[in-house]
Amino acid sequence: MSSWDLWWWVILPYLALVTFVVGHVWRWRYDRFGWTSRSTQLQERRLLKWGGPLFHYGTFAAIVGHVLGILVPESFTRWLGIPENVYRWFSSIGGTVAALAVIAGVAVLALRRTAVPRVRATTSAVDWIALVLLAVVIVLGAIPTMGINLFGSGYDYRRSVALWFRGLFAGDPDVRAVSHAPLIYQVHATAAWAILAVWPFTRLVHAWSYPLWYLWRPYVLYRGRVPTHPTEPGTSGRRWRRIGAGY
Amino acid sequence: MARDGATAGPRAGATVGRCMAQVAMVMNLDKCIGCHTCSVTCKQTWTNRPGAEYVWFNNVETKPGVGYPRGYEDQKRWKGGWELGRRGRLNLKAGGRLRKLATIFYNPELPSLDDFYEPWTYDYEKLVTAPLSDSFPSARPKSQLTGRDMRPVHGPNWDDDLAGAAVYAAADPNLEGLSEQVRMEFEQAFMFYLPRICEHCLNPSCVASCPSGAMYKREEDGIVLVDQDRCRGWRFCVSGCPYKKVYFNHRTGKAEKCTFCYPRIEAGQPTICSETCVGRLRHLGVMLYDADAVLKAASVEDDKDLYEAQLSVFLDPHDPDVLAAAERDGIAHDWIQAAQRSPVHSLIKRHRVALPLHPEYRTMPMVWYVPPLSPVTDAVHATGYDEADPDRVFAAIESLRIPMAYLANLFTAGDTAVVEGVLRKLTAMRAHMRGVQLGDPVDEELLDAVGMSARDVEDLYRLLAIAKYDDRYVIPKVHAEGSGALMAQHCSLDYPGGAADSGAHTQDTLSGTPSLPGLSAPGGGSRFRDSDGRVRFNLLGWNGTAPAPGLFGDSGRGGDR
Numbered sequence: 085m086s087s088w089d090l091w092w093w094v095i096l097p098y099l100a101l102v103t104f105v106v107g108h109v110w111r112w113r114y115d116r117f118g119w120t121s122r123s124t125q126l127q128e129r130r131l132l133k134w135g136g137p138l139f140h141y142g143t144f145a146a147i148v149g150h151v152l153g154i155l156v157p158e159s160f161t162r163w164l165g166i167p168e169n170v171y172r173w174f175s176s177i178g179g180t181v182a183a184l185a186v187i188a189g190v191a192v193l194a195l196r197r198t199a200v201p202r203v204r205a206t207t208s209a210v211d212w213i214a215l216v217l218l219a220v221v222i223v224l225g226a227i228p229t230m231g232i233n234l235f236g237s238g239y240d241y242r243r244s245v246a247l248w249f250r251g252l253f254a255g256d257p258d259v260r261a262v263s264h265a266p267l268i269y270q271v272h273a274t275a276a277w278a279i280l281a282v283w284p285f286t287r288l289v290h291a292w293s294y295p296l297w298y299l300w301r302p303y304v305l306y307r308g309r310v311p312t313h314p315t316e317p318g319t320s321g322r323r324w325r326r327i328g329a330g331y
Numbered sequence: 332m333a334r335d336g337a338t339a340g341p342r343a344g345a346t347v348g349r350c351m352a353q354v355a356m357v358m359n360l361d362k363c364i365g366c367h368t369c370s371v372t373c374k375q376t377w378t379n380r381p382g383a384e385y386v387w388f389n390n391v392e393t394k395p396g397v398g399y400p401r402g403y404e405d406q407k408r409w410k411g412g413w414e415l416g417r418r419g420r421l422n423l424k425a426g427g428r429l430r431k432l433a434t435i436f437y438n439p440e441l442p443s444l445d446d447f448y449e450p451w452t453y454d455y456e457k458l459v460t461a462p463l464s465d466s467f468p469s470a471r472p473k474s475q476l477t478g479r480d481m482r483p484v485h486g487p488n489w490d491d492d493l494a495g496a497a498v499y500a501a502a503d504p505n506l507e508g509l510s511e512q513v514r515m516e517f518e519q520a521f522m523f524y525l526p527r528i529c530e531h532c533l534n535p536s537c538v539a540s541c542p543s544g545a546m547y548k549r550e551e552d553g554i555v556l557v558d559q560d561r562c563r564g565w566r567f568c569v570s571g572c573p574y575k576k577v578y579f580n581h582r583t584g585k586a587e588k589c590t591f592c593y594p595r596i597e598a599g600q601p602t603i604c605s606e607t608c609v610g611r612l613r614h615l616g617v618m619l620y621d622a623d624a625v626l627k628a629a630s631v632e633d634d635k636d637l638y639e640a641q642l643s644v645f646l647d648p649h650d651p652d653v654l655a656a657a658e659r660d661g662i663a664h665d666w667i668q669a670a671q672r673s674p675v676h677s678l679i680k681r682h683r684v685a686l687p688l689h690p691e692y693r694t695m696p697m698v699w700y701v702p703p704l705s706p707v708t709d710a711v712h713a714t715g716y717d718e719a720d721p722d723r724v725f726a727a728i729e730s731l732r733i734p735m736a737y738l739a740n741l742f743t744a745g746d747t748a749v750v751e752g753v754l755r756k757l758t759a760m761r762a763h764m765r766g767v768q769l770g771d772p773v774d775e776e777l778l779d780a781v782g783m784s785a786r787d788v789e790d791l792y793r794l795l796a797i798a799k800y801d802d803r804y805v806i807p808k809v810h811a812e813g814s815g816a817l818m819a820q821h822c823s824l825d826y827p828g829g830a831a832d833s834g835a836h837t838q839d840t841l842s843g844t845p846s847l848p849g850l851s852a853p854g855g856g857s858r859f860r861d862s863d864g865r866v867r868f869n870l871l872g873w874n875g876t877a878p879a880p881g882l883f884g885d886s887g888r889g890g891d892r
Binding site: 116117118119120121122123124125126127128129132133136137139140141201202204205206287290293294295296297298299301303304305306307308309 | 423428429431432435436437438439441443444476477478479534535538539542543544546547548549550551552559560561562563564565566579581582583584585597809811
């Protein structure tokens with residue numbers, strides 16, 4: 085194992101995970117005001133109507149696919165009695181459907197973000213980084229799903245990438261397994277770690293605020309007037325911006 | 332904290348449910364001259380920030396007209412407010428919780444910025460920096476969304492005074508059902524202004540629509556607010572509000588709405604729109620209501636019964652049962668007294684001349700309106716109205732079917748009888764007061780016709796026509812005893828009358844020279860109350876002139892004078 089391998093497959097993932105966790109704690113404590121989905125539907129609605137749902141629902145499907153394929157061990161599906169062949173067809177076809185939805189959605193959204201001036205103006209620098217990384221992850225995730233597993237000879241990532249990934253959480257990552265995986269999987273995984281690292285500093289934090297408790301909540305909420313501690317100077321995070329300040 | 336279904340326990344068997352207080356507003360439309368001072372002062376106070384350029388917590392609409400955002404009253408399109416379900420249950424018109432979560436990535440009912448207007452400014456700098464030339468430099472309009480050149484095509488008040496009446500007035504959703512010929516005829520005779528703020532509803536559909544639970548109704552005064560730290564920008568409040576009075580700040584990505592100037596209300600001051608109203612047409616006061624009865628009242632079957640249903644929710648602040656309930660539910664004595672003196676209660680419940688805006692949305696709005704008589708009398712004058720004969724004006728009110736139907740569409744879900752009753756009262760008030768001025772005997776027949784006593788009419792006259800500051804605004808201060816220790820951490824309170832001024836607690840705080848906090852306090856802002864409640868010395872805020880007790884350690888009681 086070279087130090088290069090160590091960097092890419094051990095240090096970088098752990099750095100990203102630590103940044104992810106610490107970054108969220110920091111953002112939650114210091115910038116709850118900036119914690120928002122940052123919707124631009126007000127500015128543009130015709131493209132969002134298609135792009136928004138396609139991208140988000142496609143992403144949900146892709147996340148479920150990753151959980152099934154990477155987090156669930158191969159031994160478990162075998163124990164359930166699912167033959168390798170069935171698993172592979174299910175994952176490649178399901179993955180392809182999800183990938184097509186995500187790609188179609190992200191294409192519409194990317195067009196919207198770059199070509200509609202009103203939307204473009206709302207994008208901060210860190211959002212651009214996250215969006216570019218997202219595009220890399222999506223493209224490099226879709227290519228092997230369709231090119232290798234659906235139409236190609238297939239590649240059993242469950243015996244290489246998945247072992248390494250699960251090992252990270254057990255404190256014992258199998259670096260050998262991932263370092264011999266095809267390059268496209270490696271870049272896909274690396275870009276994904278990069279996304280996790282910038283996640284807490286972007287609008288992506290809204291993912292954790294999907295308001296499921298709305299389903300159980302009473303409709304009308306009452307709250308008492310609570311005197312609050314004034315925030316310490318310099319810690320209140322972003323507030324409404326100065327008049328004349330840019331985005 | 333949710334309060335639904337809290338009927339058991341101490342209130343079991345009581346006739347009055349949970350008694351709550353609401354600071355409400357009534358606007359007397361007869362006096363509105365459409366000057367937009369309220370809108371401008373409100374904007375200067377609350378929404379002169381980037382992202383809020385198009386946000387008008389207060390706006391004044393010309394009626395008939397499309398309103399702001401354009402056509403907001405067309406609930407077939409925007410689906411704001413509540414509707415009665417098949418089994419008599421109240422549902423959000425835009426769909427329930429599951430539908431909201433399913434459409435969270437694209438809200439089909441959200442108006443776009445073009446339904447408001449694209450905010451713009453002018454390139455004023457060009458006027459000064461343009462090179463010398465034969466032609467005058469011009470300031471070009473620039474979009475405040477993109478900074479690019481643009482051509483303004485809509486503004487916040489594009490249809491002011493029926494500008495382009497054929498386009499705007501005819502598009503008013505309240506005119507639905509009135510035939511085209513009648514419309515044109517009445518456009519010549521009928522126009523008035525409708526100032527609008529958030530209704531601070533008893534049954535707010537924006538609060539119910541917010542998936543994050545960031546919006547809430549305050550227990551103490553019923554003001555509906557958005558918690559900026561909990562809003563996640565899902566934007567269902569914007570579409571959920573049938574009055575479209577929740578706005579989306581396009582820079583912060585969060586919802587903002589009329590705050591009813593809660594910092595001013597807490598201090599016993601009127602809202603800025605009321606304070607600066609040139610026509611003095613706004614009244615502010617406390618309403619006591621039965622919170623347990625709200626849902627039932629909002630669920631009555633016939634839209635036309637909603638006005639009476641909402642009236643039944645309001646409690647009489649002189650009724651001993653109500654007083655007992657108010658005490659039981661922790662409403663302070665000065666708030667009950669304020670409720671008894673409330674001009675809003677007088678206009679809404681005692682005289683019944685104020686009406687809610689669009690009760691058919693079933694949100695139980697709390698900003699009510701005295702419908703305008705002026706355009707009616709104008710029309711009557713045109714037909715030869717005789718001041719001395721009020722019977723003719725009564726007859727004329729009835730024959731003016733179009734304005735009546737229009738006003739009814741606005742204020743009573745189409746029930747013209749209620750509007751007519753109010754207009755008759757206003758007419759009778761004018762006739763009676765005219766008689767009083769001229770020394771004529773009291774016309775009992777006239778008063779009987781509207782079911783009011785001479786005292787009632789004169790009280791109404793005092794409220795609507797004289798409208799002294801202290802009669803218009805009866806606002807009790809918030810009870811915040813004990814919260815001062817928290818709020819004082821970073822601000823000086825040693826000005827006369829402040830929390831750190833020991834003299835203020837032993838003598839009348841109003842006597843003595845008033846001074847601005849932080850400007851004329853001896854020693855400058857040199858003292859503050861620490862988290863342990865002690866007054867300490869702050870060297871950074873010391874102006875070097877006054878003595879500096881406590882500068883060198885704690886001698887006795889810190890910086891106490």
